[in-house]
Amino acid sequence: MFRINKQDNVIQRLKERKFSELGFRERDHLQEWLAHYPEALGEDLLIIQKEFNGFDGTNERLDLLALDKSGNLVVIENKLDDSGKDVTWQALKYVSYCSTLTKIQIIDIYQKYLDRYEDGGDARGRIVDFLEEEDFDSIVINKGTSQRIIFVANNYRQEVTSTVLWLLEQQIQIQCFRATPYSMADEIFLQVEQIIPTPEAKEYMIGINAKEQESKNSESELKNRHHIRFEFWKQLLEISSDSSLDLFRNISPSKDHWLSAGSGMRGVPYTFVFLKQAARVEVNISRSITEENKLVFDELYKQKDMLEEKFGNTLEWERLDDKKASRIKYEQPFDGYNKDSWDDIIAFMIGAMQRLSSTFKGPLAKINSQLKSQ
Numbered sequence: 001m002f003r004i005n006k007q008d009n010v011i012q013r014l015k016e017r018k019f020s021e022l023g024f025r026e027r028d029h030l031q032e033w034l035a036h037y038p039e040a041l042g043e044d045l046l047i048i049q050k051e052f053n054g055f056d057g058t059n060e061r062l063d064l065l066a067l068d069k070s071g072n073l074v075v076i077e078n079k080l081d082d083s084g085k086d087v088t089w090q091a092l093k094y095v096s097y098c099s100t101l102t103k104i105q106i107i108d109i110y111q112k113y114l115d116r117y118e119d120g121g122d123a124r125g126r127i128v129d130f131l132e133e134e135d136f137d138s139i140v141i142n143k144g145t146s147q148r149i150i151f152v153a154n155n156y157r158q159e160v161t162s163t164v165l166w167l168l169e170q171q172i173q174i175q176c177f178r179a180t181p182y183s184m185a186d187e188i189f190l191q192v193e194q195i196i197p198t199p200e201a202k203e204y205m206i207g208i209n210a211k212e213q214e215s216k217n218s219e220s221e222l223k224n225r226h227h228i229r230f231e232f233w234k235q236l237l238e239i240s241s242d243s244s245l246d247l248f249r250n251i252s253p254s255k256d257h258w259l260s261a262g263s264g265m266r267g268v269p270y271t272f273v274f275l276k277q278a279a280r281v282e283v284n285i286s287r288s289i290t291e292e293n294k295l296v297f298d299e300l301y302k303q304k305d306m307l308e309e310k311f312g313n314t315l316e317w318e319r320l321d322d323k324k325a326s327r328i329k330y331e332q333p334f335d336g337y338n339k340d341s342w343d344d345i346i347a348f349m350i351g352a353m354q355r356l357s358s359t360f361k362g363p364l365a366k367i368n369s370q371l372k373s374q
Contacts (some may be wrong), residue, residue, distance in 0.1 A: 001182050001191055007326040008061065009335055014182035017079045019154060022181055022188065026080045027051070030152065030179065033190070034076065040192045041150060041177060046130045048110035050117075062094040065109070071141035072148050072173070073098050075107070079153035080179075087151060088163040090166075091174075095147040103141055121322070129323065134257045134275045138225065139369050148173040152192070154180055164196050176257060214321045225276075226255035228337055232274055233259055236346045245354050248272075260284065265368040270357050272349055273329075279345045280331035283360055290324045292371065293319060297326035299367050302361070314333055330356065336350040 002011040024030065029240045031050060038045035045066040045337035051062035064076035068175060079087055101109070111123035124136050133139045143304045149172070151164075158175060167174050176196035181187040241249050245262040260269035267287030273280045282302075297319050300307065308315055316329045330352050335341045 001180075001189070005183055007312045012294055014184050017181045017188075019179075019181055021185070024080070024181070026063075026078050026226075030078045030080060034078065034152065035064060036062075036074075040190075041083065041152075041175075042194060044130075046072060047107065047113070048128070049113045052109065053111065058097075060090075060093065062091075065098070065132065067106075067127065068148065069131065071139060072146040073101065073142050074148045074150055076150045079151065080153045083151065083153040083160045084343065085157050085159050087153075088160055088167070089148045091151070095149055098142070099145065099147050101142055103139070115242065124234075131258065133326050138276075146173070147373055148175075150175050150177065151177050154178060156195075161196060165263070167324060168197060168348055176289055196328065197216060197223060229274060230255050232336075232342060234347075235342060235351065236272070237309045240350055241353075243276065243350055244348055245357075247353070260324075263357070263364050264295075264366045267292075268364060270360075273331075274336055274345070274349075275337045277333060278331050279336060279349055280329050281336050281349060281356050282327045282329035282354065284325065284327050286325040293324060293326050294319065294321075294369055295371075296364075297328075299370075300328065300363055303363055305365065306357055310357050328360075 001014045001018075002012055004015055012171060019025075019030065025056075034040060035047050035050055045068055047064055047066050049065040050063065051061050052065045063078050066074040066076060068074055073095075074092055075098060077091050107123050107127065110127065114121040114123055114126075117204060119261050119321055127141070128134075128136055128139060131139050131141075135151075151160075151174075153176075156178075162178070164174055164176055166292075174196075178191075178195050180191045180192055180193075182191065230253050237251065237253060238249055248259065251259060251261055257275060258271050258273045260271040263270050263283070268283065268285050271282050271284040273282060285296050285317055287293050289294070297317075301317055301319075302315065304315075311330070312328060316331065318329065319326050332348055334345045334348075336345065
């Protein structure tokens with residue numbers, strides 16, 4: 001790894017180090033870094049517990065327990081400079097223990113984590129938000145044998161990599177990340193990269209698994225909420241294409257409860273939200289940097305009275321200080337899963353979205369220019 005020296009127009013090699021020689025420890029350092037920034041592992045993960053030992057009949061404890069965006073439990077094991085030779089067996093035991101956890105037990109585990117490490121919070125609500133579902137009853141977590149394993153270490157022994165590759169062939173969801181510290185003068189850097197499977201192989205495996213899962217879908221699954229949402233979005237988009245609202249003209253139906261289109265500002269789409277008991281339109285401020293989201297929200301909030309007057313209704317302004325994103329929404333109650341209500345819902349959503357996009361187009365463009373000039 002190199003550091004770019006812009007002033008002299010040269011690159012300088014960073015010195016590769018070991019965690020032990022820098023005085024870093026597994027539990028106090030690497031584990032805490034990943035607990036606070038799990039995105040270092042290349043995806044959105046929700047840490048729900050650390051040093052978890054809630055297994056009956058054993059005193060063993062896993063390093064970090066997380067949920068991924070599909071509702072799968074993820075066991076994360078950290079080993080610093082050396083993976084050791086028994087890490088795969090250890091992790092397999094942990095996922096076998098976790099495979100029996102119910103939704104209620106997982107909520108309880110996460111609530112204890114929030115109470116101990118984050119001064120409280122609503123575990124149910126946070127998981128619902130993370131999974132982007134409409135309510136607690138809609139979420140499905142820890143289904144079947146969907147549990148995953150992630151290893152993080154600086155060096156992996158051959159017996160570990162050989163076992164991991166064999167487990168991958170058996171459709172076990174398992175990944176190895178190499179964590180490497182570097183230094184230059186007083187600065188210390190950390191590189192985290194996935195080495196097994198390679199990113200290209202992972203994408204291929206995901207594609208194969210998705211195809212296999214698609215072939216297993218039964219007729220009864222087509223009647224669930226995903227099918228209802230897909231049919232609703234299909235109908236809405238057909239009607240929208242015949243209206244003056246052209247934002248969603250190239251958008252396809254989805255099984256999700258939301259559907260977004262670009263506003264002209266990166267990370268701030270206009271979004272339709274279709275729920276079982278309500279429907280809404282919103283400006284979804286979800287850029288990758290939390291501070292930018294709050295800045296965009298605050299700049300818009302300064303114009304609240306003018307924007308609401310132009311929109312024609314009072315809007316709900318949700319800064320969401322405990323979350324990365326913020327949003328501004330307009331919502332009405334509906335019997336969403338009753339198809340007889342769909343004409344009214346669609347008329348409401350298209351009309352409201354026309355007003356919302358017209359109202360926020362100018363202010364968003366101005367804020368976007370300000371951010372680009374900074």
